[in-house]
Amino acid sequence: MPINKLALVRYKVIDSCLQNRYRKWTLEDLVTACSDALYEYEGIKKGISKRTVQLDLQNMRSEKLGYNAPIIVTDKKYYSYEDKKYSITNIPLSGSDLNTLSEVVQILRQFKGFGYFQELTGMVSKLEDKIYKQQNKGKSFIHFETNNLLKGLEYIDPLHKAIINKTPLEITYQSFRARQAGEIVFHPYLLKEYRNRWFLFGAKSQAKRNGFITIALDRIISVKESTKAEFIENDIFDADTFFDDAIGVTKSPNQPTLEVVLNICTEMAPYVITKPLHPSQKILKRDKDGMIFSINVIWNFELEREILGFGEHVKVLSPRLLVKQIKKRTQKMLEHYTPTPQSPPPDASGS
Numbered sequence: 001m002p003i004n005k006l007a008l009v010r011y012k013v014i015d016s017c018l019q020n021r022y023r024k025w026t027l028e029d030l031v032t033a034c035s036d037a038l039y040e041y042e043g044i045k046k047g048i049s050k051r052t053v054q055l056d057l058q059n060m061r062s063e064k065l066g067y068n069a070p071i072i073v074t075d076k077k078y079y080s081y082e083d084k085k086y087s088i089t090n091i092p093l094s095g096s097d098l099n100t101l102s103e104v105v106q107i108l109r110q111f112k113g114f115g116y117f118q119e120l121t122g123m124v125s126k127l128e129d130k131i132y133k134q135q136n137k138g139k140s141f142i143h144f145e146t147n148n149l150l151k152g153l154e155y156i157d158p159l160h161k162a163i164i165n166k167t168p169l170e171i172t173y174q175s176f177r178a179r180q181a182g183e184i185v186f187h188p189y190l191l192k193e194y195r196n197r198w199f200l201f202g203a204k205s206q207a208k209r210n211g212f213i214t215i216a217l218d219r220i221i222s223v224k225e226s227t228k229a230e231f232i233e234n235d236i237f238d239a240d241t242f243f244d245d246a247i248g249v250t251k252s253p254n255q256p257t258l259e260v261v262l263n264i265c266t267e268m269a270p271y272v273i274t275k276p277l278h279p280s281q282k283i284l285k286r287d288k289d290g291m292i293f294s295i296n297v298i299w300n301f302e303l304e305r306e307i308l309g310f311g312e313h314v315k316v317l318s319p320r321l322l323v324k325q326i327k328k329r330t331q332k333m334l335e336h337y338t339p340t341p342q343s344p345p346p347d348a349s350g351s
Contacts, residue, residue, distance in 0.1 A: 006038065010048070010056050011065075013037045015088045017079075018071065024078040027053060060088065152198060152217030156191065159200055159223065163188045166231045168205075172221040185226050186215070189234040190242070194249045194302075201242075203232050212236050212253055247278055248302025255298045261317040265290045268313040277306060292317065304329065 013034050017025050027050055034056075035047035057079070060069040070082040162169055169188060174181035185205040192199050197218065203211035211232070237253050245257045261284070264272055269291040273283070280296040297303055299322060307314060307326055316323045 006042065007056065009037055009041060010034045010053070011060060011088060014056060014060065018081045019087055021080065021084065025080065026077050027079070030079065150196065150218060152220050155217050155220055155223055156198060159188055159191055163191065168226040168229050168231045170224050170226040170228065171215065173215060174219055174221060176219070181221050185229050187232040190239045192243065192249055199249045203236060205229050214249065245296060246298050246300065247306055248300060250300040250302055251298055257296050258299055258319055259294050259296050260303070260319070260322060261292065261294045262307070263290055263292050263315045263317055264310065265313045268310060
């Protein structure tokens with residue numbers, strides 16, 4: 001039985017409500033929750049009827065959708081799941097589903113080597129793992145990098161929609177340096193992930209220098225659409241190419257690119273060859289003592305951290321100012337491990 005988009009939204013909302021056992025849910029509460037969700041995600045203002053939610057509950061209980069949800073009613077008015085661990089999102093794939101997915105994966109695998117389909121690689125691997133886990137009682141032999149404690153991921157979807165719809169936002173935000181949170185009117189242009197953290201780039205209405213600003217999603221406290229300003233179009237940077245000359249996410253518009261030349265020892269050279277620091281990487285010289293290579297990037301915090309991550313195995317050859325900066329930072333690191341001279345004990349004789 002096919003499920004239309006609006007019904008799927010309602011099923012997910014009802015499922016989320018019934019999993020929340022810290023509150024008792026009446027039919028009216030479920031109607032309100034579904035109406036709010038349809039307005040938020042689809043812009044539907046007219047709401048829905050009790051009859052619609054009653055049919056949704058009936059469908060979720062039945063085998064029509066494969067849910068067989070254990071929905072019970074207590075005190076003749078409160079809805080909940082009899083099984084505390086139940087969720088419609090936990091339903092295992094059927095044999096037919098697994099066969100269909102297996103066929104889809106085989107088709108997708110044919111495109112993994114083509115440039116336009118590079119992004120399919122991770123998706124195909126995840127699908128393969130999902131199928132294998134279903135067929136092998138949950139066992140998995142591929143682990144993807146995740147951080148379950150990471151904050152701010154719930155904002156990715158609304159921020160992405162705001163970028164697409166060119167919607168200004170009111171964001172309550174507290175940076176690591178700020179003593180308290182503040183509200184900014186923000187015009188979002190780009191979302192970017194780096195090392196399992198997400199960042200939002202755009203223009204801040206109150207800021208100088210064209211208003212360009214970067215926001216870490218894990219420091220956002222709340223987001224809502226703004227009625228205080230018209231959306232400011234992005235004439236600051238090209239979202240498609242802005243980070244082509246950068247390692248990481250710290251960058252300002254019109255920041256100059258530098259040729260950074262590095263010398264890496266023989267033992268570590270293969271790691272840099274097989275996983276280049278940057279797409280601009282060029283090997284300038286290789287011999288028994290190591291490898292000299294260059295990258296053309298902007299100078300930022302992430303570049304310094306990448307270099308320092310190699311420890312004693314790498315040496316910066318140019319530019320000169322970067323050599324001095326890395327030397328300064330390594331000297332500060334050394335101070336952490338250098339014992340401080342102990343003051344001599346006072347003379348017990350008192351003389």
